[in-house]
Amino acid sequence: NDDPKPFVWHKTADEIIEKVQRGRAALHQIKSPTEH
DSSP: OOSOOOOOOOSOHHHHHHHHHHHHHHHHHSOOTTOO
């Protein structure tokens, strides 16, 4: 914390949303043994 630097986004919001949607789709395909 002695030399703080601002956080800089390197991806656009659209790129982040697209990646989240792909991840959710992949997780949705996984069947849980408890079906939750």
